[in-house]
Amino acid sequence: MADGPYHHGNLRAALLERAEVILTTSGAEGLTLRGLARELGVSHAAPARHFRDRQTLLDALAVSGFTTLNARLASAAGGGGGGPVGARLAALGRTYVDFAVEHTALLELMFAVKHADDSSDELRERGHESLLIVARLMEEGQQTGAVRPGEPVQLAQVAFSTVHGLATLAVASLLDDTPLAEATELALEILLAGLRPGA
């Protein structure tokens, strides 16, 4: 790991790694290409070799964020498929809220409106992956009678909205005295009740 004149080829990875740290500690506004270059001991123009512009770097972070999130969601959904669907949906919701408050700035990036044109497609696709994990559980719930009929993806959109919105309220300090865990349980209970057939 001795420093040569160059960053021995892994500058791209080093940039992403350092950027994620800065994003977590200082937010997206504190993330500058020049600052990144400085910390990694390369010239300020070096990052441009690996990321066309700042937005492309931010989008790469967002994509990697979705990758992490989706892995956690898939794991929470219960790979093997045991347990009642309602409980697994609730686990999914708690996992999402945990991730969201733990990676506030990253999540903001993941759902930001502005993206580089070439990252936009991949970002959307990763988001769909998240929704699909939920949708598959909805479909299973429909078979076991825990979930009302309807397009599973649309039901997933509603469930996703609930937990995502809750996380937003939490980081915006709008939950006040309500502990986030309590608010999450109430939201999930209302959501699951509303999803039941005949509700």
Place this chain on the structure above:
Amino acid sequence: MADGPYHHGNLRAALLERAEVILTTSGAEGLTLRGLARELGVSHAAPARHFRDRQTLLDALAVSGFTTLNARLASAAGGGGGGPVGARLAALGRTYVDFAVEHTALLELMFAVKHADDSSDELRERGHESLLIVARLMEEGQQTGAVRPGEPVQLAQVAFSTVHGLATLAVASLLDDTPLAEATELALEILLAGLRPGA
């Protein structure tokens, strides 16, 4: 309205007005103090007289956004208080989603994590106003038997989360083929069903 050497005293209002236009058309990233000053024909240092820094201006925009939103919500909640509670809750939800997709960048500001220290309190208070409008309707619904028992503010937080999250999904292009109006109706139906007593 002839131009003197100064901006005849209404520079603050002019800055806010112009800033809101730019926010809507170009997003927060496109909003610079120097650009604003240029468009209004004042020196680049003039805005500092009225807003301590850029963040203070952004927070002022966010506060004004909440004012507009709360007025709309209050109106949709039915000032006089006629009609079934469920229908008025649904109207509230549709109003929120409409506002959210119409003022994407503004809403992002309203729920942003970073704020100037002196605006943070007022911003939170305005957010609480939004929640209170919903909470009052929840309380009314509990009396008419349309809404389950529980802390009205907590129920409001759940309802707010649902519609806010839905708006986020919409602007992130994650609703795909589902028209937003359709997704909104489904979300509101599931929410209201989940809120009913004994659900």
Place this chain on the structure above:
DNA sequence: ACCTGAACACCGTTCAAGT
């Protein structure tokens, strides 16, 4: 292929000085 150094056109913020 990968990086450097200089250059260009921007920023936000501050502060003496003007009216």
Place this chain on the structure above:
DNA sequence: ACCTGAACACCGTTCAAGT
């Protein structure tokens, strides 16, 4: 009281040139 002009310390992005 309100604004200007200059100054400072940053940015992102580009591009010839180096190895």
